[in-house]
Amino acid sequence: MMMQYYEVCERELWFLSRNIEIDRENPAVVRGTHVDDETYEEKRRNFSIDGTISLDVLDDGQVLEVKPSSSLVEPAKLQLLYYLWYLDRVVGVEKSGVLAHPTERKRESVELTDENAARVEDAIRGVHEIVTRESPPPAEEKPFCESCAYYDFCWSC
Amino acid sequence: MDRNYHVFSDGRLERNNDTVRLVTEDGEKKYLPVENAEALFVHGQVDYNTRLMSFLDDHGVAMHVFGWGDYYSGSIMPKRGQTSGQTLVEQVRAYDDPERRLGLARKFVAGSIHNMRTNVKYYDNRGHDFASIVETLEDCRGNLDEADDVDEAMGVEATARRAYYSIFDAILPEGFVFGGRQYNPPNNEVNSLISFGNSLVYANVVSAIRATALDPAVSYLHEPGERRYSLALDIAELFKPLLTDRLIFRLVNRGQLSTDEFETELNSCLLTESGRKTFSKAFEETLEETVEHPNLKRKVSYQYLLRLEAYKLKKHLLTGENYEPFERWW
Ligand code: SF4
Numbered sequence: 001m002m003m004q005y006y007e008v009c010e011r012e013l014w015f016l017s018r019n020i021e022i023d024r025e026n027p028a029v030v031r032g033t034h035v036d037d038e039t040y041e042e043k044r045r046n047f048s049i050d051g052t053i054s055l056d057v058l059d060d061g062q063v064l065e066v067k068p069s070s071s072l073v074e075p076a077k078l079q080l081l082y083y084l085w086y087l088d089r090v091v092g093v094e095k096s097g098v099l100a101h102p103t104e105r106k107r108e109s110v111e112l113t114d115e116n117a118a119r120v121e122d123a124i125r126g127v128h129e130i131v132t133r134e135s136p137p138p139a140e141e142k143p144f145c146e147s148c149a150y151y152d153f154c155w156s157c
Numbered sequence: 158m159d160r161n162y163h164v165f166s167d168g169r170l171e172r173n174n175d176t177v178r179l180v181t182e183d184g185e186k187k188y189l190p191v192e193n194a195e196a197l198f199v200h201g202q203v204d205y206n207t208r209l210m211s212f213l214d215d216h217g218v219a220m221h222v223f224g225w226g227d228y229y230s231g232s233i234m235p236k237r238g239q240t241s242g243q244t245l246v247e248q249v250r251a252y253d254d255p256e257r258r259l260g261l262a263r264k265f266v267a268g269s270i271h272n273m274r275t276n277v278k279y280y281d282n283r284g285h286d287f288a289s290i291v292e293t294l295e296d297c298r299g300n301l302d303e304a305d306d307v308d309e310a311m312g313v314e315a316t317a318r319r320a321y322y323s324i325f326d327a328i329l330p331e332g333f334v335f336g337g338r339q340y341n342p343p344n345n346e347v348n349s350l351i352s353f354g355n356s357l358v359y360a361n362v363v364s365a366i367r368a369t370a371l372d373p374a375v376s377y378l379h380e381p382g383e384r385r386y387s388l389a390l391d392i393a394e395l396f397k398p399l400l401t402d403r404l405i406f407r408l409v410n411r412g413q414l415s416t417d418e419f420e421t422e423l424n425s426c427l428l429t430e431s432g433r434k435t436f437s438k439a440f441e442e443t444l445e446e447t448v449e450h451p452n453l454k455r456k457v458s459y460q461y462l463l464r465l466e467a468y469k470l471k472k473h474l475l476t477g478e479n480y481e482p483f484e485r486w487w
Contacts, residue, residue, distance in 0.1 A: 020475055021241055021370055135477040153472060155452045156465040157481065 003082045003120075006127050007075035008144060013127065014136035015150055022149050049091060055083045062109070063087070063097040071143065073099070077110060078123060084112040085120040159195035159460075161361070161444070163437045165430055167202040172212040179203075194218045195460075196364050198357075200433055219367060221360040225427065226342045229356035229385070232363055241370035247474040248375040255306075261377035261473075261480065262307045265391050266314040268482025270298050272398040273321040275485045280328055280406075287327075293320040307378065314378075314394070321398075328406055332416050342425035346416055347405070349426050353433065354401030355393065357440050362389040362396070365463035369471050392466050395483045400459065404443055408436065448487050 005013035044056040044064055056064045065080035067073050080097045087093050097110040110116075130137065139154050148154070164170065168181040177189040177197070189197065191212075196219040213220060214235045224230035251257045274294045281287040297317040304310040318338075325335045325347060335347035343349040363386050366373045373386035378394065381387050408414040418432030428436065444460035457465065466483050473480035 018475065019241075019243065021244075152453065152465065153468045156468045156472070157452045 001079070002127050002131075003079045003123055004072075004075040006123055006130070007078050008072065009142055009148070010130050010137040011139055011154065012148060012150055013130055014133065015153075017131035020150075020153075022153050049086070053083065053086055057095075058098065061095065063095050065097060065099050065110075067099055067101050070101075077108075078119070080110050081112065081116050081120050082123070084110070085117055088112055089117075159193055161196050161198055161441060162189045162191075162194055163198040163200060163434075163441075164189075164203065165200045165434055168204075170197075170199070170203050170205045170209055172209045177209065177212070191216050191218050196221055196360065198223060198360065198437070200430070200437075219364050221363070223356065223433075226425070227340050227356065228353050229359060232360065232386075234363070234367060244370045244471060244475065245372050245375070248372055251474055252375055252377060252381065258377050259304070259307055259310065261391075261470075262310045263301055263304060264480055264482045265378040265394055266301055266304075266310050266317075267298060268484050269314060269394040269398070270294055270301070270317045271482075271484040272395060273317060274298075276398045276402055277321065277324055279403075280324065285324070285327055287324055290320050290324055293317070310378065329409055333409055342427065344424055345426050346419050349419060349428055350405045350409075350414075350436070351401060353428055353436060354405060354440065355397055357437065358396050358400045359385070359389055359393045361444065361460065362393045362463055362467075365460075365467045366392070368464055369467040371467055371471055371474075392463070392470070395466065396463065399485055400440070400443060404436075404439055408439055413439070451486065 002013060002017070005016055043059050046054060046056050048054045058064050063080065063083050065076050065083070067076035077099055080099055084095055084097050087095050094112075096112075099108040099110055100106075112120075145151055145154070164179055166179065166181040166185075166187075168179055171178050171180065173188070177191050179187045179189065181187070191197075194216070197213070198221050200223045210233065213233070217235045219235060220233040222230045222232070251261065274291060277287045277290050277294065281291060294317055297313050297320070301310060301313045304313055322335065322338055329335065329347065333347050334345060336345070338351065339345070339348045340352050343352045363373060366386070366389055371388065373388045374382045376387035376391045379387040379390045414432060414435055418429050418435065419426050420429055445458050447456040447458050448462075449455075450457045450465075462483060469480055472478055
């Protein structure tokens, strides 16, 4: 999930990396940051790799990532690319991926090109740099802030 | 927002299917919907059993017990799976570092002086002349920066509070004589109201802290575990002027509470049951009042301000970002 948060909000990534718990009764938490992708009805199997990565593979062998909303396409895509990169570079299997949306019929196929691999590697370095910081990146108002589980924690000031 | 339920009658509190039921001594049954309850405040003599306790625990509802004397006698807190070792470690680290502890202690005092000053200015603008008290409070605020340790910060807070309390006799109507703070037990009507109000603030802060995984016993201004949940004492200081004192003035000056609502025995003066009811009801209404929050860009209730204060402190402890105490901004 780290990759998605890296794209969405670096501050949220830092909070998550520190396991900062927010109040479960918080209305924003109930609203939920991310769409529950269980709603996507398709034959797929969930694999766990090295105990750290959990991904969905379709019957045809493509790795599936569900994009929760049109504003979160890039984060979902980066997450998918990270899976493909991990499979290729760490596990040693080449796969292609598909980015899908539960309500739209459209799907986008995603390949690990050289350019995309470089993007993933940059992101890995970026994530590492953020989570090892002493304090989180400062809060910046973003369009998703209001639905973020950390909203009150973040902005109570 | 989560509600508090106050129980004044004597009797038996029990679980009844999916709710809590109070069976009073004369057999009357009342139901308390705990679904969205924050806490039960028990003022009467009440029996209960473990079945009730685990039910409240499942619903994350605290029970605050109010007795005789200084009113608050204790809380039964839900376990609430959410404990965080890491939060506790950071809390203790800040306590253990004299500079950080002093920094936080000063913030609590600074915020509480600011909020006392707001009340003094309010009445200064309404036919009283409290200019000298405002000045004293400002001096205290200045001296606070020179406080070298927590005891000195406490001393500044005590001086400020004494000056602040000196306006009470001028504001309150005839029949209500204060003459300075006395507790355990309170010796007159005004002290009794302050004790009761402050213990309601305190119990609500305990509930607010519970929502954050902060440990309520690790504190900065007060000595940890000195008595009760000392972190709740730290945070409650900030809110007493807003929640307790203004309410006392309002209720007494409008004649909603008269001296008949108190019982005097030996050296103590305590609110009667009907006095407690009146005060608690008005207190709950105050908690529900809302104000536009400058950063959250929505209205929040006074009760939620307590929760936000706990978030702010937690955020400071876990991120190192500055903690600024609650200072009334409206
Ligand atoms: S509230 Fe906004 S800035 Fe704060 S963590 Fe969430 S998305 Fe990031």
